[in-house]
Amino acid sequence: MIWDYFLFIAIIAIVLWIAGAVAAWKDKALVAYTTTIAGIAIFLAYIIVMWASLQRPPLRTMGETRLWYSLFLAVAGIIVYGRWHYRWILSLSTIMAVVFITINLLKPEIHSTTLMPALQSPWFAPHVISYMIAYALMGAATLIAIYQLFFAKKATAASIATAEQSQVNLVCAGYTFLTLGILMGALWAKEAWGHYWSWDPKETWAAVTWLAYLVYIHLARYDTRHPKLACWLLIVCFVLLQMCWWGINYLPSAQATSVHTYSMQ
Numbered sequence: 001m002i003w004d005y006f007l008f009i010a011i012i013a014i015v016l017w018i019a020g021a022v023a024a025w026k027d028k029a030l031v032a033y034t035t036t037i038a039g040i041a042i043f044l045a046y047i048i049v050m051w052a053s054l055q056r057p058p059l060r061t062m063g064e065t066r067l068w069y070s071l072f073l074a075v076a077g078i079i080v081y082g083r084w085h086y087r088w089i090l091s092l093s094t095i096m097a098v099v100f101i102t103i104n105l106l107k108p109e110i111h112s113t114t115l116m117p118a119l120q121s122p123w124f125a126p127h128v129i130s131y132m133i134a135y136a137l138m139g140a141a142t143l144i145a146i147y148q149l150f151f152a153k154k155a156t157a158a159s160i161a162t163a164e165q166s167q168v169n170l171v172c173a174g175y176t177f178l179t180l181g182i183l184m185g186a187l188w189a190k191e192a193w194g195h196y197w198s199w200d201p202k203e204t205w206a207a208v209t210w211l212a213y214l215v216y217i218h219l220a221r222y223d224t225r226h227p228k229l230a231c232w233l234l235i236v237c238f239v240l241l242q243m244c245w246w247g248i249n250y251l252p253s254a255q256a257t258s259v260h261t262y263s264m265q
Helices: 002-025 029-054 062-084 089-106 124-150 157-193 201-222 227-245
Strands: none
Touching (some): 029 062, 062 157, 124 157, 124 227, 157 227, 201 227
């Protein structure tokens, strides 16, 4: 089974991403780009092979979505590094990716070829992938917020302004994918269950998360007097995002009632 080779792929990708992070800190941009992109390519190739092996999009279980999140975290990291040249972003994005990869290694799941009828929809893959891209972009923005709050005390005003703008830009991009994910999910729900929205626990938390990020965008763009408040709000939004993604699986209200809770088998 393709999952049996994940450990080797994970080790190779992690080593390459760590090498890229170290190179970024040493201002060796070419090495940082080369090693990070190589790790992304290897990880993406593994996902593609898994897709072909399973004969379905590898997006059904929580472990499979963690694969995509790890991949898009690395992608978001190299995009931010290339656009704003933050030396630390590759280190933090790598750490986050390693955390999710480690969870997959410690908690392997059974990846069967079976898809329940509701998941056999053309909306399945684009819906989940849109969300994973959004989560990765929001994650990168949150890393910048954490950096601003705790590590940028000696940064120049120009650097702080650049960080604030990049943070907002990432959230706006992520918000676009978040909105697309919700819209595609509504169309999928109409096709599968006959209604666009039912206030299922997952849908409720998706709405809460969407509204919370909307508040952040308005605060960050139109009230520049409180940059720290915006950073804290962004962190709160990211916590809500985690609740929407995997936290609902542990809510009593979602057990055996939510059609969105991820199957672990």
